Amino acid sequence: MLNYYVRNLSPRRLPLLTTSHVRHCSTSSSQDLDQIRTLLKLCVDRYYVSPGEANVELFQRGMSCRYGPLGMELKKNLLEQWWHSVTGSLAQVFGINTLSSSSSMDTETDRSGQLKLVDSEHLRRILKKKHLSKELLIQEIQMVLQGSPSVRTNILQGALEQLVPSLELVNRKLPFGLAETGQCFQPSNGSGCPTEVTQTSLVWFCSARTSSQWLDHWTRQRLKWWRKFALSPSNFSSSDVPVEEMDEGMSRGVRIIYSFPWGQEPLETLWNRGDNELLQVHKGAKSKLQCRDGRKSIPHVVSVTANMDRGVMAFLSNSLQQLKKGDSKQKLQQRMVLKLHPGLAPIKVALDIGRGATVELRQICEKLLQEFMEAKISTWPGYLETLPTSVEQLNAKYDEMGVLFSVVVSENTLESGLLQVRSRDTTIKEIMHISEVKKFLSRYISAADNI
Structure with missing residues (x-):
């Protein structure tokens, strides 16, 4: 059965709804x-x-x-x-x-003008009583409302x-x-x-x-x-x-x-x-x-x-930026970025795989993912993506998602423990040792939150 929200039939001055903040899209x-x-x-x-x-x-x-x-x-x-x-x-x-809801017994008085939670099937059965006069019909509905949370x-x-x-x-x-x-x-x-x-x-x-x-x-x-x-x-x-x-x-x-x-x-x-x-x-x-x-x-x-x-x-709305940048061929491209504050950003870091042995690199990503989760750093497991995607497309996707940093592990990580960290806000790519990444991210998020 469905539940409907209905307003008590008793008249009451409703809470004031401002009309000075309505949208003006038509004049924008x-x-x-x-x-x-x-x-x-x-x-x-x-x-x-x-x-x-x-x-x-x-x-x-x-x-x-x-x-x-x-x-x-x-x-x-x-x-x-x-x-x-x-x-x-x-x-x-x-x-x-x-x-968020309360029965009439929970309060000493049943305030008029409230929103009531009513069993719609019960209400429908009352309305089907054709033999009832208008006054009796209103009385029955009033009784239902009074007993409803x-x-x-x-x-x-x-x-x-x-x-x-x-x-x-x-x-x-x-x-x-x-x-x-x-x-x-x-x-x-x-x-x-x-x-x-x-x-x-x-x-x-x-x-x-x-x-x-x-x-x-x-x-x-x-x-x-x-x-x-x-x-x-x-x-x-x-x-x-x-x-x-x-x-x-x-x-x-x-x-x-x-x-x-x-x-x-x-x-x-x-x-x-x-x-x-x-x-x-x-x-x-x-x-x-x-x-x-x-x-x-x-x-x-x-x-x-x-x-x-x-x-x-x-x-x-406040964090969306539409930036224009030139590529290597001097073509202007538009870049959209959700520059959400680090304390609000849903995803702090994305993990991806570069060139190298896929199985070994995925194992490294799994280990990093576990470390980030233990440090309460929300992470997007991009390395699980099966469709081939260019680095530029990945960066564009993460910028639009508001991801603070993207980390790419590659064959260099296997050989020397080094990986690439890209910043959403600066687009700068840094080389960092795998043992330093978690500490870097935690410090960055904590420092930004304390400003």
């Missing part, structure tokens, strides 16, 4: 449109996104889609970097995990609910934060059919008198983090949210924005939310919410929420 220059088409084709051809027009459209819109092996690895690396940056920046940030549209709620059990962990002392990553569902294009999004969330609990300073702190930290991995940092910027777009109780909001070829899109949003939502979640029970920050007070909430699917798209 032909150069921008070519860049978009090139990027999307590359993402499909080089295993970042699974093929299919609908799937690629989801990816471009910053929604969860069917990622290919490299796309999934890039997303995993991005989430790991986010987690490390948030939980490692201050001592009092703790990770939590909440469910809800799915979250953001991951803020879980942290607000987890505040009280977390207070004893910090001895009721402010400030501290709860971090989480997970899937949620958001309405799409006014169709009423929700789409899945991978969100990251930091909910920072602090005193009312320091909430504004903490919002500024996290804005600086988050913008710095996005720019750290960027080839063109200036494409990432921040701007205040207009007052008319704020919900009740919010005093200020900031968006971190990326400038795509089709226009600006928000990646991360920070809010100074006050204490209204917190009091609503806990039924106004101020006594159990009281904390210490020099004096007893109800915590104020600063939330930091990011769309990591759009983040993946932003870094792929």
Whole structure:
């Protein structure tokens, strides 16, 4: 049986969807449109996104889609970097995990306007009851919805609910934060059919008198983090949210924005939310919410929420370079390179075989592959490729995949232990001893990650 997501029939003010960041592809220059088409084709051809027009459209819109092996690895690396940056920046940030769906019994009140997970076969049987009046039909559907589990549209709620059990962990002392990553569902294009999004969330609990300073702190930290991995940092910027777009109780909001070829899109949003939502979640029970920050007070909430699917798209767009170079015959050739940051690049090194005894060289590659895997250096086993491919074609393929280095073992490796290492970013080919390669790669990745 199928499950459908439907919205509760009770009216409610929906979370504000910004209209200022819609795409303007129709008014983009032909150069921008070519860049978009090139990027999307590359993402499909080089295993970042699974093929299919609908799937690629989801990816471009910053929604969860069917990622290919490299796309999934890039997303995993991005989430790991986010987690490390948030939980490692201050001592009092703790990770939590909440469910993406919950039954009506899990909450004391059944909030209207939620997305509900409904058995479509059950709903179909109700709709087939021709003898029911319109009013009775609505009543039956309402009963089904009330008994159906809800799915979250953001991951803020879980942290607000987890505040009280977390207070004893910090001895009721402010400030501290709860971090989480997970899937949620958001309405799409006014169709009423929700789409899945991978969100990251930091909910920072602090005193009312320091909430504004903490919002500024996290804005600086988050913008710095996005720019750290960027080839063109200036494409990432921040701007205040207009007052008319704020919900009740919010005093200020900031968006971190990326400038795509089709226009600006928000990646991360920070809010100074006050204490209204917190009091609503806990039924106004101020006594159990009281904390210490020099004096007893109800915590104020600063939330930091990011769309990591759009983040993946932003870094792929930011890292794509189309370079022109001349060959030995003075012909201009275009070279496409995904210059992803070493900390994000899905594949760090590719292993290939040059001229020489194939069996022996493959054994060397197997040994290197094992060493790299033990050192947690992601490796592409190019030496397993059976189709004949020129060195130029291999280099072009690896550049488009974003592979940092390619290593070629040859008969020289058998004779002297020397092999060739080519850099994606400089295209320089160096001769290195086989015993030094793992150490070189580990140092390079570690140094780049610590910049």
